[in-house]
């Protein structure tokens with residue numbers, strides 16, 4: 001958007017900052033969607049969404065990320081397989097990548113050093129990619145679309161990068177399955193501000209405070225049912241023994257670190 005409120009697609013943004021866009025009710029109504037109708041997301045809408053992503057703040061305005069949109073078969077199904085078949089009906093898959101390759105290319109063309117394949121820039125670009133992705137997702141919800149982020153991008157990063165033909169310096173870090181919702185999921189619970197917001201400095205909670213702030217999670221009827229179904233002692237144990245156990249975390253981290261090294265992202 002330029003100073004007159006026009007974005008790079010040449011359309012005027014309907015609102016300028018401070019005009020009150022109703023974004024808060026949209027944010028508060030968020031829920032992940034995992035089942036989608038067969039309706040595709042047309043290219044003009046995709047462009048609008050990505051434009052919203054591109055407008056997100058980013059480190060030094062260097063935009064060290066890329067977004068790969070996958071809609072065509074058989075690629076869409078191959079990608080879904082690498083996400084263990086999750087969100088199988090989603091017509092649109094967005095893979096957001098940390099991308100230092102484009103900036104290094106820019107450096108080479110300008111006969112400059114290429115100093116961005118390292119931890120500092122991986123973290124910076126990861127934050128930028130996340131902000132871009134979340135802007136896309138909020139804009140998508142505003143248009144009546146649903147989506148689900150897929151952390152499985154971290155489990156098969158190498159294979160996903162190969163499938164999507166990512167060159168060195170381009171690492172998939174965020175995956176989003178998107179489309180028109182074919183379900184109305186519940187609005188899941190959240191820890192409240194008593195756990196999340198620290199005023200002025202960090203407050204380490206006592207055990208009692210910790211238990212009180214997590215009651216919203218531990219007493220949630222849906223979560224209680226999951227405890228029964230999983231046969232665990234409590235909700236926490238579902239995560240530590242079944243969903244994200246230590247051995248799996250360690251193995252995935254090892255593979256991920258090796259891939260980051262191979263991709264030139266860990267070059268220090």
Ligand SMILES: Cc1cc2nc3c(=O)[nH]c(=O)nc-3n(C[C@H](O)[C@H](O)[C@H](O)COP(=O)(O)O)c2cc1C
Nearest residue numbers: 030031032033034086148149150151152186187188
């Ligand atoms: C980085 C990230 C990875 C996620 N990975 C998965 C996933 O692999 N499968 C899934 O069903 N949901 C996934 N989710 C969705 C979360 O489970 C969901 O956001 C969370 O349970 C809160 O529910 P809500 O989004 O409906 O409020 C992921 C969310 C994020 C932000």
